[in-house]
Amino acid sequence: MADLLLGKPVLEDIKAQLLSANLQKKVVTIGFEGDAQWLQYTNALKKNSPAFGVEVDNVLLDEREDIVNTIEKYNKDDSVGGIMVQQPLPKKVANAVESIAFEKDLDCLSSKAVNALYRNQPNAVCSATPQAVLELLNYYNVSVAGKNVVIVGRGYAVGRPLALLLINNNATVTVCHTKTRDLSSVCKTADILISCCGVPNMINQNHVKAGMIVIDVGLSFVDGKTCGDVDKQAIENIVQAYSPVPGGVGPVTRGCIFKNLQKLITK
Amino acid sequence: MADLLLGKPVLEDIKAQLLSANLQKKVVTIGFEGDAQWLQYTNALKKNSPAFGVEVDNVLLDEREDIVNTIEKYNKDDSVGGIMVQQPLPKKVANAVESIAFEKDLDCLSSKAVNALYRNQPNAVCSATPQAVLELLNYYNVSVAGKNVVIVGRGYAVGRPLALLLINNNATVTVCHTKTRDLSSVCKTADILISCCGVPNMINQNHVKAGMIVIDVGLSFVDGKTCGDVDKQAIENIVQAYSPVPGGVGPVTRGCIFKNLQKLITK
Numbered sequence: 142m143a144d145l146l147l148g149k150p151v152l153e154d155i156k157a158q159l160l161s162a163n164l165q166k167k168v169v170t171i172g173f174e175g176d177a178q179w180l181q182y183t184n185a186l187k188k189n190s191p192a193f194g195v196e197v198d199n200v201l202l203d204e205r206e207d208i209v210n211t212i213e214k215y216n217k218d219d220s221v222g223g224i225m226v227q228q229p230l231p232k233k234v235a236n237a238v239e240s241i242a243f244e245k246d247l248d249c250l251s252s253k254a255v256n257a258l259y260r261n262q263p264n265a266v267c268s269a270t271p272q273a274v275l276e277l278l279n280y281y282n283v284s285v286a287g288k289n290v291v292i293v294g295r296g297y298a299v300g301r302p303l304a305l306l307l308i309n310n311n312a313t314v315t316v317c318h319t320k321t322r323d324l325s326s327v328c329k330t331a332d333i334l335i336s337c338c339g340v341p342n343m344i345n346q347n348h349v350k351a352g353m354i355v356i357d358v359g360l361s362f363v364d365g366k367t368c369g370d371v372d373k374q375a376i377e378n379i380v381q382a383y384s385p386v387p388g389g390v391g392p393v394t395r396g397c398i399f400k401n402l403q404k405l406i407t408k
Numbered sequence: 409m410a411d412l413l414l415g416k417p418v419l420e421d422i423k424a425q426l427l428s429a430n431l432q433k434k435v436v437t438i439g440f441e442g443d444a445q446w447l448q449y450t451n452a453l454k455k456n457s458p459a460f461g462v463e464v465d466n467v468l469l470d471e472r473e474d475i476v477n478t479i480e481k482y483n484k485d486d487s488v489g490g491i492m493v494q495q496p497l498p499k500k501v502a503n504a505v506e507s508i509a510f511e512k513d514l515d516c517l518s519s520k521a522v523n524a525l526y527r528n529q530p531n532a533v534c535s536a537t538p539q540a541v542l543e544l545l546n547y548y549n550v551s552v553a554g555k556n557v558v559i560v561g562r563g564y565a566v567g568r569p570l571a572l573l574l575i576n577n578n579a580t581v582t583v584c585h586t587k588t589r590d591l592s593s594v595c596k597t598a599d600i601l602i603s604c605c606g607v608p609n610m611i612n613q614n615h616v617k618a619g620m621i622v623i624d625v626g627l628s629f630v631d632g633k634t635c636g637d638v639d640k641q642a643i644e645n646i647v648q649a650y651s652p653v654p655g656g657v658g659p660v661t662r663g664c665i666f667k668n669l670q671k672l673i674t675k
Contacts, residue, residue, distance in 0.1 A: 252523035259522050260564060287589040295575050297527060304571075304583075308562050311587035313594060316571075320578035322554040327580060330597055 143377045146356070146384035148273075148392035151280040155396035159193040159403060166222025166406050167196035168247065168398070169215045171208060174201045179227045186398065193399040208237045216242040223247035223402040228298075244408075247401050249302060258302060261309040264408045266401050271303035273393035274335060274356055275310065276400075277384055283333065283354055286311035291331035293317045293324070293344065293370070299337035299358050324348065336370035345375035355383035358390050410644045413623070413651035415540075415659035418547040422663035426460040426670060433489025433673055434463035435514065435665070436482045438475060441468045446494045453665065460666040475504045483509040490514035490669040495565075511675075514668050516569060525569060528576040531675045533668050538570035540660035541602060541623055542577065543667070544651055550600065550621055553578035558598035560584045560591070560611065560637070566604035566625050591615065603637035612642035622650035625657050 170186065172179045180201075187197040200215075202208060208226070215221045224245045226238055238250040246254040249268040257265035278285060290312040294300035300316060307314045317327055318338070328334050328348035336344050337358035349355060359370030369386025376383060384390055437453065439446040450466045457464040467482075469475060475497070482488045491512045493505055505517040513521040516535040524532035545552060557579040561567035567583060574581045584594050585605070595601050595615035603611050604625035616622060626637030636653025643650060651657055 252519040255526050256519035256522045259526065259568060287587050289589075289594065301526060301572075301575075305568075308568075308583055308585070311585070313582065313584050313588040315580065315582040316575055317580050318575070318578070320554050321580040322556075327556065327597075330594075 143380045144382035146277055146281050146354075146382050146389060148277060148384070148389050151277050152392040152396045154280060155276070155393070155400055156192050159195065159396075159399050162194075162403055164193075164195050164222065164399070164403055164406060166402065167198060167220060168223045168225065168402055169198045169200060169218075169221050170225045170227075171200045171202070171211055171215070172227030173208075173231065174203050176227060183225075186395070189395055190399070193396070195399050195402060204231075208234050209240045212237060212240040216240070216245060221245065222406045225398075226250060245405060247398065247405060255302075258305050258309075261305075265309075266404050266408075267306045268298070268302055269394045269397035269401060270299050270337075270358065270390065271306050272397040272401065273390050274303060274358060275306060276397060277356065277390055277393050278333070278354075281382070283382075285333065287313070288332040289313050289315070289330055290333045290335065291315045291317060291328050292335050292337065293328065294337035294339070294358075296337065296339075303335065303337065303358075338370055340370055341368045342372040342375075343370050345372040346379060349376045349380050351379060351381070353380045355380050356390065357384055357386045359386060360391070410647045411649035413544055413548050413621075413649050413656060415544060415651070415656050418544050419659040419663045421547060422543070422660070422667055423459050426462065426663075426666050429461075429670055431460075431462050431489065431666070431670055431673060433669070434465060434487060435490045435492065435669055436465045436467060436485075436488050437492045437494075438467045438469065438478055438482070439494030440475075440498065441470050443494060450492075453662070456662055457666070460663070462666050462669060471498075475501050476507045479504060479507040483507070483512060488512065489673045492665075493517060512672060514665065514672060522569075525572050525576075528572075532576075533671050533675075534573045535565070535569055536661045536664035536668060537566050537604075537625065537657065538573050539664040539668065540657050541570060541625060542573060543664060544623065544657055544660050545600070545621075548649070550649075552600065554580070555599040556580050556582070556597055557600045557602065558582045558584060558595050559602050559604065560595065561604035561606070561625075563604065563606075570602065570604065570625075605637055607637055608635045609639040609642075610637050612639040613646060616643045616647050618646060618648070620647045622647050623657065624651055624653045626653060627658070 170183045183199040190197040225248050241251050243253045295318040325347040333354045335356040341361040341363050357369035357371040361368045367387045437450045454464040492515050508518050510520040562585040592614040600621045602623040608628040624636035624638040628635045634654045
């Protein structure tokens with residue numbers, strides 16, 4: 142039976158680090174009224190924040206308000222260390238992310254932040270979910286350097302930034318996607334297989350081999366239940382270790398948002 | 409014996425396309441006096457430009473002149489369709505590339521241009537060398553979609569932008585580098601192997617297999633001779649086709665600079 146790479150202890154570790162760091166600046170989230178998912182996400186962030194010793198302000202605009210002005214206000218506010226902006230934004234204001242000051246771009250949304258990650262600059266801050274994958278692996282003493290890492294998914298939220306982050310950390314990275322031929326053969330070349338394609342239970346016994354580490358970053362809902370990309374029952378007797386959904390990368394992501402705040406403040 | 413994927417006919421094809429397109433705007437290169445390599449490069453560009461029906465102006469600054477002012481002047485100049493800036497720039501002015509207008513960034517140097525490539529935006533313009541690899545493959549009817557493409561090299565001039573370009577074009581992309589373990593095994597998983605690591609003759613019979621297509625993007629000088637990453641004699645009786653150095657991607661790159669001008673003008 143494979144080892145479980147659970148997120149909870151990683152999160153507790155991050156909490157302890159951040160509490161002792163005593164971060165003095167807050168996080169501001171900026172979004173529009175009426176986006177239920179964003180509301181749920183930011184409410185949870187605010188609720189969780191005291192455990193990290195961090196204050197979160199959730200700013201909700203009505204559609205007539207100017208989001209660029211709002212972002213610029215918080216760029217100038219010294220009490221604010223990090224700014225997150227609703228994703229995706231309504232199309233006509235999608236470019237507002239370019240207004241986020243590089244020094245406060247908590248979620249790697251602006252061109253400058255993407256470029257810093259692409260160029261492996263020392264002040265680059267990667268978005269929380271890809272960062273959480275690396276934190277989880279580090280916590281369980283799995284080094285990515287020199288390993289063959291196969292990523293299933295080339296999205297902008299996880300696949301692409303994760304590929305850059307892992308190349309920067311000396312992994313040999315393969316990016317697969319819907320157009321990949323013979324996905325199962327490519328997956329089997331991995332020492333570490335990371336799925337972030339959002340197709341429930343797609344990764345099964347045909348994609349894994351003995352000794353492999355599997356990280357599930359999928360998040361779907363099937364019959365009202367949270368479900369990942371990986372069919373756990375199909376792989377758990379084959380691979381060396383895996384991180385499940387729920388309970389794996391998800392909790393670490395919450396921690397990485399606040400860890401990114403720390404990076405922004407101290408960089 | 410493997411087929412040779414030569415750059416010359418690709419270049420001639422690009423010349424014919426661009427001459428008939430009759431591009432009405434010019435390219436301006438901006439660099440500093442005293443950089444012999446830049447001088448040689450831009451002089452060759454200017455010399456070649458009439459064959460594409462394009463005008464090139466080479467602007468050389470002395471070190472006291474403000475490069476940002478110069479860039480901004482050409483941003484506003486309607487007769488200029490594309491701007492290239494010396495790479496690498498002296499460290500203290502390296503950030504000047506951020507001043508290049510997105511609409512005139514011929515070489516994908518600014519954050520906005522990198523971000524457009526990363527996000528696969530329709531108006532993205534990739535730098536000429538990675539673009540030339542794709543042009544060469546397209547010319548010889550080698551589709552990258554669904555293929556396993558292994559890139560040896562993760563540099564900012566070729567490896568990284570090429571990885572993004574190929575992911576955008578539906579290839580399954582693996583990025584290898586100095587920290588890759590068992591490079592030869594990883595290379596052998598490729599349908600298309602592209603080397604851009606700059607180590608002369610590093611790719612040999614141990615890295616290839618029958619049916620493979622090999623693209624050499626290396627450029628080194630050994631005993632006064634131009635030399636690529638691929639040991640031609642070691643692979644030519646094994647692989648299906650390869651593009652040599654000199655005579656492969658290099659000439660196509662020259663064409664892609666002017667093809668990028670066309671993209672910028674018409675986008």
